[in-house]
Structures are given as C-alpha cells and as structure tokens.
Amino acid sequence: MYIIDHIYINGQFVTPHGTEMFDLLNPSNGQLAGQVRLGDAEDARRAIAAAKAAFPAFSRTTKAQRGAMLQRLHDAVLARADEAAAALVEEYGGPHNTSVARSRYTANMFLDVKQVMDDHAYVKTINKSTVVLEPVGVVGIITPWNSSAWFIANKVATAIAAGCTVVVKPSELSARQNQILAECFHAADLPPGVLNIVNGRGDVVGAELSTHPDITKISFTGSTPVGKHIARLGVDTMKRVTLELGGKSANVILDDADFARAIPMAVAACYMNNGQACIAGSRLLVPSHRLDEVKRLAKMAAEAVVVGDPHDAAVTLGPIVTHQQYERVQHYIRTGIEEGAELVTGGLGKPAGLAAGYFVKPTVFAGVTPSMTIAKEEIFGPVLSIMRYETEEEAIAIANGTPYGLQAYVSSTDLARANRVAHQLVAGRVHINGIHDDLIAPFGGFKQSGIGREFGPYGLDAYLEPKAILGEHAQYQK
Ligand code: NAD
Numbered sequence: 472m473y474i475i476d477h478i479y480i481n482g483q484f485v486t487p488h489g490t491e492m493f494d495l496l497n498p499s500n501g502q503l504a505g506q507v508r509l510g511d512a513e514d515a516r517r518a519i520a521a522a523k524a525a526f527p528a529f530s531r532t533t534k535a536q537r538g539a540m541l542q543r544l545h546d547a548v549l550a551r552a553d554e555a556a557a558a559l560v561e562e563y564g565g566p567h568n569t570s571v572a573r574s575r576y577t578a579n580m581f582l583d584v585k586q587v588m589d590d591h592a593y594v595k596t597i598n599k600s601t602v603v604l605e606p607v608g609v610v611g612i613i614t615p616w617n618s619s620a621w622f623i624a625n626k627v628a629t630a631i632a633a634g635c636t637v638v639v640k641p642s643e644l645s646a647r648q649n650q651i652l653a654e655c656f657h658a659a660d661l662p663p664g665v666l667n668i669v670n671g672r673g674d675v676v677g678a679e680l681s682t683h684p685d686i687t688k689i690s691f692t693g694s695t696p697v698g699k700h701i702a703r704l705g706v707d708t709m710k711r712v713t714l715e716l717g718g719k720s721a722n723v724i725l726d727d728a729d730f731a732r733a734i735p736m737a738v739a740a741c742y743m744n745n746g747q748a749c750i751a752g753s754r755l756l757v758p759s760h761r762l763d764e765v766k767r768l769a770k771m772a773a774e775a776v777v778v779g780d781p782h783d784a785a786v787t788l789g790p791i792v793t794h795q796q797y798e799r800v801q802h803y804i805r806t807g808i809e810e811g812a813e814l815v816t817g818g819l820g821k822p823a824g825l826a827a828g829y830f831v832k833p834t835v836f837a838g839v840t841p842s843m844t845i846a847k848e849e850i851f852g853p854v855l856s857i858m859r860y861e862t863e864e865e866a867i868a869i870a871n872g873t874p875y876g877l878q879a880y881v882s883s884t885d886l887a888r889a890n891r892v893a894h895q896l897v898a899g900r901v902h903i904n905g906i907h908d909d910l911i912a913p914f915g916g917f918k919q920s921g922i923g924r925e926f927g928p929y930g931l932d933a934y935l936e937p938k939a940i941l942g943e944h945a946q947y948q949k
Contacts, residue, residue: 473505475646478514478670479653481521482663488513489671493643498564498790499780499828507646510671515638515679518667522609522636523685525664530606530634534588537631540661541585544631547655548624549578555620558647563616564745564789564828566781576910577621581628583910587927588632597939604935606634607711608687611680613673613701615693616792617747619645620652625925626690627656627666633934638686639668640676644792673697684708688934691715692749694849695875695919702922713923713933715749715915717849718877721870722752723892725863726761728882733904734768738855740880740906742776742833745789746800746853749920750878750900754839754846756866759859766837769857770816773833776853778822790829791852797829800852804834807845812856813838841872849875863892871897876917878902899924 477484489511497504548555552574559570593604610630614622619641630637641649653668669676680686681704688711691701695716702712722737724730740752757765781789791797804819817834831852839846839856846856860866870879879898883889886903893901899915913924923933 472503473647474508475505475650475670476508478510478518479657479666479668480514480518481667482657482661484653484657487511487670488517489675493646495562495644495646496793497561498792501794501827501829504561505647507643507670509643510669510676512675512679514669514671515640515676516683518638518669519609519680519683519685521664521667522638525662526606526609526636529636529662529665532634534593537634538585538589540631540659541581541588541628543659544628544656544661545578545581545585547658548581548652549575550658551651551655552578555648555651558651559620560781560789562645562647563792564781566745566786566789567784569744570781573618573621577624580621580624580910584625584628584632584931587911587931591928591931593935599941601940603938603940604932605938607934607936608635609685610635610637610934611683611686611689612637612639613677613680613689613691613693614639614641616642616644617744617749619648622692623649623652629925629930630690630934631665632931635688635934636665637667638680639666640671640673640680641668643670643672646670677701678704681705681710682708686710688712690933698921711933713915713925714921715925716877716919716921717875718749718751718916718920719754719847719849719873719875720750720752720878720880720898721754721756721873721896722880723756723866723870723882723896724758724765725866725881725883725885725888725892726758727884727888729884730761730764730768733882734765735772736882736905737880738769738772738776738835741855742788742853743906745791746831747792747796747851752878752880753850753854753856754870755855755857756860756869757857759861762837762857762859765857766815769835769855773816773835773855776833778830778833779825788833788853791831792829794829796851797831800831800850800854803845803848803850803852803854807836807839807843807854807856810843810845811838812836812843812845815857817854841869847873867892867895871895874919877915877920880906
C-alpha cells in the first residue's frame with residue numbers, strides 16, 4: 472500500500488497543513504491500494520502566495536527561457552511515461568495499451584505548446600497602436616480524474632507558455648498519477664513557486680482557488696454542475712474562466728455511410744476510456760429504415776469488446792473508476808429499461824467472472840427517444856443509446872436537442888453531405904468518418920459544455936490579456 476503525504480509548494484515537497492487521509496481503492500478489485508493526505512484551505516493559500524510571489528519575475532521571462540522550461544518538462548515527463556501509464560492502469564483502470572499511448576502524448580503536449588508559443592505573436596500592431604499580450608496572472612487549475620496527468624499537462628504547459636504561474640488542484644482520485652507528475656515537474660527545475668500542486672477536496676481547496684482574490688483565472692475541466700458553481704464563485708473577483716465540461720455527443724450516421732465501418736466505430740466512440748470520456752459519442756442517430764442492421768452491427772461490436780483486468784493487453788474495457796460511479800451507471804441502465812428502451816445487449820450487473828471490480832457490461836439500447844433520461848443525461852459509462860430519425864433535418868434537430876455541445880460525429884460516403892451536416896451541428900468539434908485527434912485545433916464546448924477553448928493559439932490566448940499601447944511608444948519584444 473502506498474501513502475502520498477506531501478504536496479508541492481514553492482519548489483518543495485511539503486507536509487500539508489490538512490490532515491485528512493483519503494482512501495484510494497483499486498477499481499479492478501475494490502481493494503485498498505493507498506492513501507493520500509489532503510491539503511486544506513490553508514495549504515491552498517500557501518500555494519497561492521508562492522505563485523503570486525513568483526509571478527513578477529516569471530511574467531517577464533522570454534519565449535526562449537520558457538521554451539527551455541517546456542522542453543525540460545517534456546523530457547522529465549517522458550522519462551517516467553511507463554511508470555505513469557502503470558499508475559493509470561492501477562488507479563482508474565485505464566486499459567494498458569491506451570494508458571501507454573496517453574502517457575506518451577502527455578509528454579508531447581509540452582512540445583506542442585512550445586511550438587504554438589513560438590508561432591504566436593505576443594506583440595501586434597492594430598491600427599495605430601501596439602497591442603501587447605500579457606500573462607493573465609496566477610492561474611488556478613482544477614482537473615478531473617478521467618485523464619488526470621494529460622489535463623494537467625495541457626493546462627500547465629499553456630500557462631507557462633503565457634508566462635503565468637499556477638496552483639493545480641487535481642482530482643483526489645488520481646493522487647498516484649499526480650505524485651509522479653509532481654516529481655517530474657520538480658525534476659524540470661522551474662523557478663520556485665511557478666508551479667504548485669495541492670491535493671485536496673473540491674469544496675475545500677478548489678473553492679479556495681475559485682474565490683481567492685490573488686487567483687486571476689480558473690482553468691477547469693470537470694462536470695457541468697461543478698463548472699457552473701466555480702463560475703459563480705469566481706464572479707466576485709471577476710476571474711477569467713475556461714470551463715471544459717460535460718457532453719452528450721451525437722454520432723449521426725447518414726444513410727449512405729459505410730455501416731460495417733461506422734457502427735463498430737460508433738461503439739468505440741461511446742466506450743472510449745471505459746465509457747468515461749467527456750467526448751463520448753453516447754447518442755447514435757441512425758436512419759429508421761436501416762435500424763435492424765444497425766442493431767445487429769452494434770450488438771456484434773459491443774459483444775466483441777473484451778472487458779476485464781486492464782493490465783491484460785487484450786482488454787479494451789476496464790472498470791468504472793469508483794463504486795459510486797459504478798452505481799450511477801447502473802442507475803442509468805435501470806432507468807433506460809424502466810422508461811421503455813430496448814436492451815440490445817449488456818444490461819444490469821457485472822460481467823461474468825468480474826464480481827470484485829467495478830465492471831459494467833458493455834451496453835447498447837435501441838428505441839431511445841429524445842425525452843428519455845438516457846438520451847438527455849451524461850452517463851459516463853459504456854452505455855450507447857441508438858435513436859432513429861426519418862430525415863437529415865430531423866437527425867440534425869435531434870443531435871442539437873441537448874443543452875450540451877462538446878463534440879459530434881458524422882459518417883457518410885458523400886463528403887460534401889457530411890460537411891453540410893457538420894456545419895449545422897452545434898458542437899465545438901465535429902469528427903467526419905472516424906475518431907480523429909488534433910492537439911493544436913481548438914477544443915471546447917458550445918452551450919453548457921463550457922466556456923472558452925483549449926489547445927493551440929485559441930488555448931494560449933485564454934491565458935493572455937491584451938494591452939493596447941496608444942500614442943508614442945518604444946519597441947517591445949516580439
Ligand atoms: P467533477 O466536476 O466532480 O470534479 C472535477 C474537479 O472539480 C475535481 O478536482 C473536484 O475535486 C473539483 N471540484 C468539485 N467540487 C468543487 C467545488 N465546489 N469547487 C471547486 N472545485 C470542485 O468531475 P469528475 O467526476 O472528476 O469528472 C467527470 C466530469 O468531467 C464529467 O462530467 C466529464 O464530462 C467532465 N469532463 C470534461 C472534459 C472536457 O474537456 N470537456 C474532459 C474530461 C471530463
């Protein structure tokens with residue numbers, strides 16, 4: 472059993488003022504794996520003070536200096552990528568292969584952001600004036616458990632590229648991954664106070680960050696209710712907020728799509744990260760006249776998913792992160808059945824032979840209508856809802872008939888048609904014919920999926936404040 476009993480403030484690992492010990496259970500077997508000592512509001516204030524003290528000097532560093540820091544961060548994170556992947560498998564049941572890939576691209580994030588910084592104009596001429604982009608200040612970073620190291624890496628890298636200092640409050644459920652990352656950050660040898668990490672509860676450490684007058688901006692990834700709460704907490708001190716929140720993404724299969732390819736991909740888009748992805752394509756919209764074929768293909772794809780011990784390289788679906796989340800997913804499956812959806816495969820209970828961990832049966836519902844709970848709410852588990860439509864217009868209306876707007880997926884063999892539909896979908900990203908990746912293009916949500924964008928130049932701008940210099944002025948460093 473491991474004990475994590477330090478937090479990272481002002482370039483040092485220190486014992487928290489908070490004394491609460493939080494149990495960390497292995498979701499694959501329900502056993503106690505470790506404990507983390509949680510920081511409290513006092514720890515948050517100490518970290519904020521360190522970040523505030525470091526800000527004046529750090530905000531004046533050059534791109535070259537910050538580029539060297541991003542390179543060192545990349546090297547340090549890459550050096551421990553395998554260990555970080557192992558922690559991902561243990562801590563939240565990420566399947567082995569995806570965990571290894573994710574740990575590597577966590578390291579690469581620092582180089583991607585370095586490139587974006589190098590290409591970004593921090594000084595511009597607009598009309599007769601010079602516009603200087605200045606770092607926004609001390610940033611509070613609050614992250615969820617479902618891809619902890621990667622979210623932290625992206626936000627920290629972008630803040631550093633902007634010249635901001637940070638206090639990170641990671642999810643209390645990812646303490647082991649966070650500890651490895653904190654040690655990597657320490658190894659990268661940044662000036663003390665630039666980067667601080669405080670483990671703690673959301674309503675304690677997170678709330679302190681969200682209200683403290685010395686925090687200028689909050690960058691949050693997590694659920695929509697908590698995002699709204701943070702925005703409310705931050706308004707008195709007029710914090711800038713970037714909110715990456717939940718989703719209920721639609722996957723629109725047009726009638727001319729290659730169904731043999733598109734339907735298995737739709738199942739994969741829903742079950743990614745054990746069904747615990749904000750971008751999961753959890754609503755599959757299909758033409759009525761091809762419903763039977765879709766059900767058959769989706770059932771086959773779901774039943775081909777290998778559920779089990781995430782250490783096993785053949786496993787593609789691991790457990791749900793906690794018992795509480797497992798129960799939540801069961802609640803949604805039960806509600807789907809009670810409200811009259813047709814269970815195509817999966818259902819309540821655990822798969823055979825997997826009673827100890829928090830494993831969910833890969834589940835597919837058909838006959839799901841827009842008014843059903845499973846069509847409206849984010850489930851955060853491997854539960855796919857098939858919904859039928861008669862016309863392209865109806866498909867678009869159903870897809871957009873949600874308070875969320877994070878992602879959408881469209882499949883068609885006619886690219887002009889796919890693009891026409893993509894333009895009408897209200898979502899921050901639309902994937903055409905597959906699940907794609909681009910860590911420079913903007914990422915974020917319309918509507919209640921969030922405020923602002925991450926990644927690339929749009930992400931960087933969110934950590935910068937434009938200052939216009941009018942009249943006679945000297946040359947500024949570009
Ligand atoms: P969560 O909202 O419960 O917690 C996220 C973080 O907020 C945690 O660190 C938590 O401790 C903290 N927090 C909780 N209450 C707080 C408060 N009162 N004040 C300040 N901080 C507080 O989310 P989760 O369960 O960890 O993650 C799952 C959710 O995150 C899902 O809804 C998912 O869609 C969303 N998510 C969104 C994205 C995205 O990029 N849009 C990515 C991943 C996850």
